[in-house]
Amino acid sequence: MAASTSRDPFELDRLAEELVNRELANQDDSDVPSHDLPIYIPLSHNNPYLTTDVFDVEAFLLSRSHTSLRDLRAELRDYLSTLKEELVKLINDDYEAFISLSTDLRGEGARLGRLKHPLVELKSQILDSKRELHVIQDAIQEKLVKRAVLREEKALLHLLLKISESVTRLESLLLIASPEQDDLEQSTLDDSRPAHLSLSEDNADDRSRANRAKHLGRVAAEYAQLLYHASKARADKCVFVDEIQWRIDRIRSTLSSDLDHVFSTTLLSLTDGKVSDADKPRANNDLNECLRTYDAMGLWRxxxxxxxxxxxxxxxxxxxxxxxxxxxxxxxxxxxxxxxxxxxxxxxxxxxxxxxxxxxxxxxxxxxxxxxxxxxxxxxxxxxxxxxxxxxxxxxxxxxxxxxxxxxxxxxxxxxxxxxxxxxxxxxxxxxxxxxxxxxxxxxxxxxxxxxxxxxxxxxxxxxxxxxxxxxxxxxxxxxxxxxxxxxxxxxxxxxxxxxxxxxxxxxxxxxxxxxxxxxxxxxxxxxQLPVYFQLRWKEIVGKVEDVLSVPRVELSPTTDKHSFVTTQAAAVWVAISACWSAEVFIPELSHRFWRLTLQLLSRYKTWLSNSLVPDDKSITMPSEKAAPSRSSTPVETPSTESVAADDSILRQYATIILDVRSMHMNVLTLWQEEISLMLPEAAAEERANTEDTLRQSLATLTATTLPMSSHIVAILTKRCCDALLPVRSVSSQFRAMANKQMPKEPSYFVSSILRPVKVFFGIGVGQGPGGSLKEHFLESYASDIFEAVAQRYVYHLTGMKKTEDSLRRLKKGKKSTFSLFGGGAKDDDGKDEERIRMQMILDVEAFGKDGQLLGVSLDQSESFKSLTEMVHAVDLPDNT
Structure with a gap:
């Protein structure tokens, strides 16, 4: 193995074998695209780059990019020689044919001259035949025109005969005397009724009397046909129609008078109730026939x-x-x-x-x-x-x-x-x-x-x-x-x-x-005169409201209506708004004016509230937090009877106004939904939405006038609650002066009276208060604001007490306390007093918080109460100085 490795260190055999296998696999794979070699296309007449109108050198060279310039020059020279050979061959072939053509045309000029003479004679003969043909055509056309004129005259004569016969027939149907007998017939007709009807009755033709309306209908149809024929004849300017026009007019007047008489008789018989049940169908048919005849003749009027x-x-x-x-x-x-x-x-x-x-x-x-x-x-x-x-x-x-x-x-x-x-x-x-x-x-x-x-x-x-x-x-x-x-x-x-x-x-x-x-x-x-009516109603409605609003003070209404308005002013404004849309006053065509008057009444009530009852925040003096705290021995300044009575009057007045403004807001919206929106003219959805938005904006502006009043009420109640909080400053001195020094188990006596002004105002557990009607909507918000302000005042008093205790400790010579309400001290009698005072404060703050919760105050959201709780539970380190 080592020997083979030394002979082939780069493993070339293995790589060659893998290359062969990969090529075989690529040949079997049909998805792999094949790479063909470029095909050499020689230059020819079909080359697209040589047959274009404008020869593009760059495109031609790019198409022959695989050919070198030397080979391309040789190829172009070969193609040039091929072109020259083809051109010489083409000239040689066409030259032989041209020479033979010039030889064949010898002597043809004389032959063409001999052929020209017969053509001139033939042309003159053709022109003579054409003139004779035009003469024959003109004669035929003249005869056809004469026949057409005769045919039109014949048709016109037939039309005039129809008109004459129609006039005669209509005169006979209407029993109008002919022109020759006009004088004789006119002398014999003394009856005031139409001639047709009189002669019909004289002839005693029962059938014609029973069908007078149908008879006149047929006459009207004939008369319509007569008018049609007369209009056609008049279009041809026939004098005959103008001559008998008076007879046509007489037919029309006679037919109209007869029709009026029959129609009048039929109407009287139907409306007087004298016609029998058996004759009613005939009378109704006569009525229909008469109306159809009137409509056919255009005599609607x-x-x-x-x-x-x-x-x-x-x-x-x-x-x-x-x-x-x-x-x-x-x-x-x-x-x-x-x-x-x-x-x-x-x-x-x-x-x-x-x-x-x-x-x-x-x-x-x-x-x-x-x-x-x-x-x-x-x-x-x-x-x-x-x-x-x-x-x-x-x-x-x-x-x-x-x-x-x-x-x-x-x-x-x-x-x-x-x-x-x-x-x-x-x-x-x-x-x-x-x-x-x-x-x-x-x-x-x-x-x-x-x-x-x-x-x-x-x-x-x-x-x-x-x-x-x-x-x-x-x-x-x-x-x-x-x-x-x-x-x-x-x-x-x-x-x-x-x-x-x-x-x-x-x-x-x-x-x-x-x-x-x-x-x-x-x-x-x-x-x-709708504008006059609206002006009178405006004076009547606005006059009563102005009489009531002329008084700058709030007056209680002697009667309490179903809409719960307490003041006379609010009741008067509501009565005026209701009157605008009441069935006894409202007129649909004046809806826009009454709508504008409604908005004006709301604006007038808002103006009266703003001008006459603006809350004076300066009348309430709150204790300044920057003022020095009073000592326990300093007597508490009690408010005078006059100021208490004035504040009570303000509370009753503002509570009444806020209640009436809320009632006005709800009642006007209810009136809009139930009546006003239905009584205003139909409009697009966007316009109706804009109208409702206008009303809501006006009501929102009216409601906004009560915000200063609410602030004033909260200020008065806060002042009273803070006054009830003043005894907290004497808690320390009272505990130090007590003979029976035990740990406190109940809150101080004054804690329950801190928020008592709020309960008295809303009538919670003390009978009826001035703001009892506002309890549902304003108790939580008022109580939260007042509780927050009183908690801040509470913190202020405890801070003053801490400063007083620190001053007393510094005045004591050689005495160190290990425990204190606001710091550490020794466990002596003074320390026990401070511990009892601290426990009392904790009980008082907890009772104060529970009292606030009963009024709907959320203690978790009151930052001042959190600071107060942290202050009374805080324990400082012992002071070793």
């Missing part, structure tokens, strides 16, 4: 005029007049079984109203059922505002109820049918309206014609226009009397309930939109 003249205006004259509110009620008895107001009471009983605001903000469809989407007419008994109109002692409410019953009985069905008829012809934009925009989004200057030019608008143009105008003209001085706020608010609430109940009877959302955009509605809303 004419139908509204007939309805206004024959039905609504007659009721308005009978019901709305200057003395209507003083007249005895005359309810309208419905023709069919009608739900009474008691039904509405039971219907609305399932949804009780808020306790202080018995109404809902007047929005269009806030409480409306989905009847509007199907264009069904509602019922007054189901209206969510019916409870407001049920006051039998209010003549205005009775009048509104009478109007609503009239609209529901006589007009609701008509409005529903008219809406269905118009729904088939109006644009899709009107059909898709499912929500009524708020009143504030509609411009006041928007006229009725701009809201709905096509279709019936009975609710706006008939119902509301007549009733709104009559209320303004006949009852305006009574209804809109802003000088009497109570009556004004009652009338406003009643009128708004009437308007919303009237909207509840509307057949569609579009009809409500049209009603709100009507000029009479805008004028009606302007008649409400």
């Amino acid at each position: 004419d139908a509204e005029d007939v309805l206004r003249r024959d039905i609504v205006r007659r009721f308005v004259k009978k019901s709305i007049f200057p003395g209507a509110l003083n007249a005895p009620p005359s309810p309208i008895v419905p023709h069919t079984p009608f739900r009474s107001s008691t039904t509405s009471v039971s219907a609305t009983a399932a949804s009780p109203l808020p306790p202080r605001t018995p109404y809902t903000p007047f929005t269009s469809f806030a409480l409306k059922t989905p009847l509007q989407s199907s264009y069904a007419v509602g019922s007054v008994a189901n209206s969510p505002y019916a409870h407001v109109l049920e006051a039998t002692d209010d003549p205005l409410a009775r009048l509104y109820s009478q109007i609503l019953r009239f609209v529901e009985r006589d007009l609701s069905k008509i409005m529903g049918v008219a809406e269905k008829v118009s729904f088939k012809t109006v644009s899709t934009g009107r059909k898709d309206k499912s929500l009524v925009p708020p009143l504030s989004t509609l411009p006041p200057e928007k006229s009725n014609s701009e809201v709905g030019e096509n279709g019936f608008e009975i609710m706006a143009n008939v119902v509301w226009e007549e009733f709104g105008r009559a209320i303004m003209d006949e009852l305006g001085p009574v209804v809109f009397a802003a000088g009497r706020p109570n009556e004004f608010r009652k009338h406003y609430e009643t009128t708004q309930a009437f308007i919303r109940s009237l909207e509840f009877l509307a057949p569609s959302a579009h009809s409500i939109e049209a009603m709100r955009a009507h000029q009479v509605y805008t004028s009606f809303e302007r008649r409400w």
